[in-house]
Ligand SMILES: O=c1ccn([C@H]2C[C@H](O)[C@@H](COP(=O)(O)OP(=O)(O)OP(=O)(O)O)O2)c(=O)[nH]1
């Protein structure tokens with residue numbers, strides 16, 4: 552399917568790097584490099600604006616390579632881009648390493664997955680149906 556996109560950066564459009572990739576890497580759109588000090592977080596622009604159809608969302612997720620090699624991740628992962636959002640897609644990066652991390656223009660900082668979602672209405676009731684699990688959770692299974 553085709554999705555409208557505006558690209559005000561000088562970087563290439565996001566693309567799937569293999570035939571069955573779920574995510575497309577997004578690149579930082581910067582006039583000059585940005586430094587993230589240890590534990591520092593910053594909002595990084597991409598220069599991209601998209602128009603998703605109703606019932607779709609875009610998820611902003613970390614890149615595993617950046618996470619394992621540099622300790623840099625997306626703070627609010629998965630970030631949510633709503634279908635009615637018309638602003639610039641921005642990425643909240645945080646540096647969880649003990650060294651400065653320098654972000655250059657055009658660097659691939661995260662990935663974006665386009666997904667469908669439901670829109671529901673609540674059916675407010677007094678009680679829910681019974682199940683084998685019931686209220687058990689948080690490591691409940693496997694215990695005697
Ligand atoms: O990583 C992100 C997350 C969100 N957004 C944009 C698109 C999204 O549709 C909008 C609102 O995001 P969210 O609902 O997560 O933020 P909020 O803090 O709840 O703000 P709002 O009150 O505007 O919904 O901000 C981004 O560009 N990047």
Ligand SMILES: [Mg+2]
Nearest residue numbers: 631632633636
């Ligand atoms: Mg919100």
